[in-house]
Amino acid sequence: MTDQLIDQSVVDAENARREIDLRRDYDSLGERLDRRGISIDTIKDKVAAFHVAVPSWGVGTGGTRFARFPGKGEPRDIFDKLEDCAVINQLTRATPNVSLHIPWDKADPNRLKQSAARFGLGFDAMNSNTFSDAKGQPLSYKFGSLSHTDAATRQQAIDHNLECIEIGKVLGSKALTVWIGDGSNFPGQADFTRQFERYLEAMKVIYADLPEDWRLFTEHKMYEPAFYSTVVQDWGTNYIIATELGDKAFCLVDLGHHAPNVNIEMIVARLIQFGKLGGFHFNDSKYGDDDLDAGSIDPYRLFLVFNELVSAEERRAKGFNPAHMLDQSHNVTDPIESLILSAAEVQRNYANALLVDRKALAGFQDANDALAATQTLKTAFRTDVEPILAMARLEKNGAVDPIATYRAAGYRARVAEIRPEVAPGSSGIV
Amino acid sequence: MTDQLIDQSVVDAENARREIDLRRDYDSLGERLDRRGISIDTIKDKVAAFHVAVPSWGVGTGGTRFARFPGKGEPRDIFDKLEDCAVINQLTRATPNVSLHIPWDKADPNRLKQSAARFGLGFDAMNSNTFSDAKGQPLSYKFGSLSHTDAATRQQAIDHNLECIEIGKVLGSKALTVWIGDGSNFPGQADFTRQFERYLEAMKVIYADLPEDWRLFTEHKMYEPAFYSTVVQDWGTNYIIATELGDKAFCLVDLGHHAPNVNIEMIVARLIQFGKLGGFHFNDSKYGDDDLDAGSIDPYRLFLVFNELVSAEERRAKGFNPAHMLDQSHNVTDPIESLILSAAEVQRNYANALLVDRKALAGFQDANDALAATQTLKTAFRTDVEPILAMARLEKNGAVDPIATYRAAGYRARVAEIRPEVAPGSSGIV
Amino acid sequence: MTDQLIDQSVVDAENARREIDLRRDYDSLGERLDRRGISIDTIKDKVAAFHVAVPSWGVGTGGTRFARFPGKGEPRDIFDKLEDCAVINQLTRATPNVSLHIPWDKADPNRLKQSAARFGLGFDAMNSNTFSDAKGQPLSYKFGSLSHTDAATRQQAIDHNLECIEIGKVLGSKALTVWIGDGSNFPGQADFTRQFERYLEAMKVIYADLPEDWRLFTEHKMYEPAFYSTVVQDWGTNYIIATELGDKAFCLVDLGHHAPNVNIEMIVARLIQFGKLGGFHFNDSKYGDDDLDAGSIDPYRLFLVFNELVSAEERRAKGFNPAHMLDQSHNVTDPIESLILSAAEVQRNYANALLVDRKALAGFQDANDALAATQTLKTAFRTDVEPILAMARLEKNGAVDPIATYRAAGYRARVAEIRPEVAPGSSGIV
């Protein structure tokens, strides 16, 4: 039995108020799905087994280069963060794993492991950080890290990644995610070719150190913090990296890291087809890497991504085993609330994608009946699967309505008493 | 005689090494322009009279939400910043005015005025800041400022703007620039209509307080720091604001604040045509509000903007009197160097635009000879006017090659000895 | 009683097969809405009263500059088109009005009126065409129309618009929609200012001729067919036009005519706020003016537009009375099917927007509870209102499932026998 930071009696009381309506809605939806030849319980069981990792840094209030406006009860360190993550998992039963960021979360690995275990949490992919300078770090990443012109700086960045692997080994992690901000702000500042050669050379050293049962995820991003060119700028470059490194190297897709108008679900399909999809950083965006809550801006796009994932799952695509993680910046909401809802949103789209009548779809595709094909997706997307998600939570002692329950439990007020207030930050621009 | 932070003998020595070649190039260019019916001296005199203001915050190293990597000799306060601005003006003779940002530059106005006067500097538009929380400020701008749902917060933002006007009066400024980050991160978070009503109401209070000989500049921006909607999101909304407020209200155009692919020079033309162009924040961008150095990414776009400005100047468009200011974030260069080159770049495009054969152009336009029309612009753009800029500087005791001269003078090393090192910042994201 | 091109017995038989399930789903949804304090019948009645006009040109297969691949049974003329439109309205009961395009639909107005009346159809806004050359037209629009440098060409374009008004008067239309392709393909080709002056001057002539009870809609578009600049390029310019012309002039919003990433629902809100929203051309797009079926790419965006419309309707915003029209290019589907579904999609989003709990939303907005506010919208969006739409159709003798019914009725095959096959077109590129 693990420790629970929200009193289960609060959860039970909140659930009790909603259970009758939930069961009615679940049965009604079940009946409608039955007419479409779908067993609601089967969907519910799959949803219940679907997990998405929470990033440790996600539980702190995010900001922009203009400002950061911290909320009440900001976590002071990784141990506070683990507690916040535990709350999210207790209510959603969807987020049993936490993804750490080094050096932000640096601490005694054994103590980390114990703290997580106390709440029944485990660890997802390790994230290295060579896009900002850590206190006491000898060489600066101002002009790059793994692709820096200076060999010693590259070695420092390599060593940092190796250290992340070492920590991860203790924690039981099985993957390293490498995202670098390396690039340039001016045409000519960097030689694209030599810069990429240096990057590949450095990554090969890291790859060589990867334990046999680990995976290496590289993440592409079009721009920011570099504003003219970025070394790993798109999936094309990312695919080359994964191919050059070897069988344990895969591409990680952050939904907010693409050019305007790009068809992301198609990139996902291509990476699956060629065995190089490593996983996701889920979030949503309207303009750039806005890091908004998953599904908050263009929910159909998220569904179309899951449509590819479920299709690959059902046809047992070779090597298909993507990691799922949220990666968002919660600037104006309580981060715990945003993560609760975003985890549910990811599950929701998984559920909706499971409802696609794939046999009918394939038939319409073969017949070039574009209208019937697209309506097949829409029918699945439009089905309100909330009763399925809620029932999955209820059966695992999570909350039928996790936000209402979280608010009722007064967790934020409680930690705000213990955790000191944080001064607002004005950041990058001055 | 004003104080000079770069020893004039260094400037003179550097100029001496370049003067012969410069005069030869100036004469050669003069001969070629003469064939096109253009007097090089007339162009040079216009360029010499063309100024662009430097933003006080621009002399500090900029950053992103991911990190800020300070350089050596970062200015400690507004007085250090004024010294850096003085260096820029000494070498370029193009930037006699500084634009302040309150509260960042808050200090005794009379002392500010004296310090600036010492270097022959004056003050351009005042900039208010209600997009980040200042120390000790009672109410937070987390959810907006001039458009906030809370009347007291709006009043605080109004009062801050009124204070900026008061400071500006002492300093001899003649304009207030208002840029707010207000908006929303989620559909539904804000009611677009009520939010804009509140904004207009607040702006009317500020406008009412504007001295008779001042102008009010409002600045639009598509996104960031708000990532779903922004109150003053584009020139359409900005135009409505300027119209609603009155004759002293104008639109300010920051070149990096538009949607992808937008034709900015056309927006400039429209604002001129309807008497509402207030001025510019010059910079360049490839993706979003990248705040890169003016002309560094798409120099032809900057030229096309100046083509509209010179056209308006030459036809004496009614009410045409734009303010020019640089607004950039110098993340990987010495900010003084970037500002020197950017001031030159703005002058350069002004010079190139002056070379357009407008009579021929109008003829081609009337005849729908698209090819000849566009070549008329290209001919002007392709002319390398560097000798004109250099001669204008030389004649005013500035530097023929300001960057080489700046480096030769060792200013940065000198201030680095006095000004303490600044720790790198990790910013918005955690 | 009007003529029916689909045998009502086919409709009735198809409906009979679906009625029991529909009533069960309608009741179940009614019960769930009741818990949220919403009367399903009230919603249904509003939906039933909501109409969207069909464009005459929409019933022909569309194409691109690369090719057009006609389908079977392409309408030969406006009379065939009216028949196709009648089928759409018979099955959906949502599209009683047709919008004509002159000169494409030029015919004896009285005969047009009779033909439409036979099927119970009326006429929506008249659309003029000065973006392509009509056979026998003396002057070409190659270099523009209402903004052309040549006065005679402008006059020809003016006259054409006046003729459209005359035809419309006979038909009972009450609005003229003006979209022009005028712009330029090269920097310098056109003088932005003089071009816009000419446009405004020409539009004033047209406006002066507008009957007292008519409205004039001008439509903005970022690009295409002009690829460097467009005269009416965005809502800012469009707003100026409507303001300059007068009280009967309004802005028309085509959802596919904006820059990437632009927040369209906010533009809609601004135009409503300042009394200048004329109406819509509904469609969807992923890249540019793709003219895809409404709601097919980003359904949430369409919902957010309707969220603004319903909000304005419920608060009785001054002068709010938008026209609704579909404007799509059906390149790979049967155009009748696409228009049937798109009409339903527009109704669907209207229905979903009616479900928004506006009182709760306003409260969350005032409290800056971004998460609860956005979830209020999502709850409404996620509700599957298909039973409401279907019931509204059933009660008006339309089809519960209009696509299945249309296919069952064999209309396309029937007209394909009468209407000759059309050769595929290769178009703009050669």
Added chain:
Amino acid sequence: MTDQLIDQSVVDAENARREIDLRRDYDSLGERLDRRGISIDTIKDKVAAFHVAVPSWGVGTGGTRFARFPGKGEPRDIFDKLEDCAVINQLTRATPNVSLHIPWDKADPNRLKQSAARFGLGFDAMNSNTFSDAKGQPLSYKFGSLSHTDAATRQQAIDHNLECIEIGKVLGSKALTVWIGDGSNFPGQADFTRQFERYLEAMKVIYADLPEDWRLFTEHKMYEPAFYSTVVQDWGTNYIIATELGDKAFCLVDLGHHAPNVNIEMIVARLIQFGKLGGFHFNDSKYGDDDLDAGSIDPYRLFLVFNELVSAEERRAKGFNPAHMLDQSHNVTDPIESLILSAAEVQRNYANALLVDRKALAGFQDANDALAATQTLKTAFRTDVEPILAMARLEKNGAVDPIATYRAAGYRARVAEIRPEVAPGSSGIV
């Protein structure tokens, strides 16, 4: 001695009027370049040896889906087109090769060869067309070609490509360019994975038929004519294709085929680095695949592409041998004039890129002196190389000022008398 369609005496007379000024400008530029350690004659010789192919379809007036406004003297067939191409080459001496499009240019290959030879023209890459239906073709490409769901349609598309190779063999072509419009307009219409499998399978058949000394170029494009997804949507997919096919398969880059804001020069660098850059379709764009004249919108971007090409040339990058072709749509200009200027523009940027001080640049890059690095590029870009281009033309009996000479020669008026007027086309939209 080849036939000349412009009387050489006209060329000579025009040149004579300009020669004195040209020599003076060439010498003056030579002196300035000499100071930078550059021999102007060496640059001129390289420029003179630089060629770019002209597309046969480029000499006809282009259009959009809204309209096509033909000019006077439109070429009636491929033999007229070859004459227009000959004029371009006679005046520019930069375009000795023509790229054909089958079936548009289908004719007896031997007659084609003779006609071209008469003017000293040769043939560049063959272009197949499976994006529109040809008269008499049994199966339609409405729903795709090489990736069609129907095997017979795929085979028809394969056969067409094989036929292009056969024709090319006779003509002396050494490459086949394959661009397909295959994709989808609706989510779900196509299965991304199966569609791409079919495409690869079909391409392998074509590849197998490629003569030993030929190259296969595949061209990616983000969208249009498909508006939701495109099979070969970006360089990532294109790179996979080239890798899957084999050593003779390369990626072709059309500058207008990318997402907004994408860094194209970086894609070029990556393809060079991994040995897969096949060549270019040069043009410029502001919004999408606008097919505007090369360098007309963002000339610096074109320079940055050439900066990569010259860098690869100078470091003798392995397998580097790109094909150069113009691919533009001339909607409002005389196509011959646009192609003349565009060929010059391509040469111009090659010349400018040759002026980059690469040793200094590498030094600044290694030292992370971003400002000096980017200024190194700017210095090269700003140099007006027109005298070099003109001298290269003069020395080869081309025209110093090709546009003025073309106009003086009256070619267009002459062919307009022979070639009948073409009716304006309204195209895709109805």
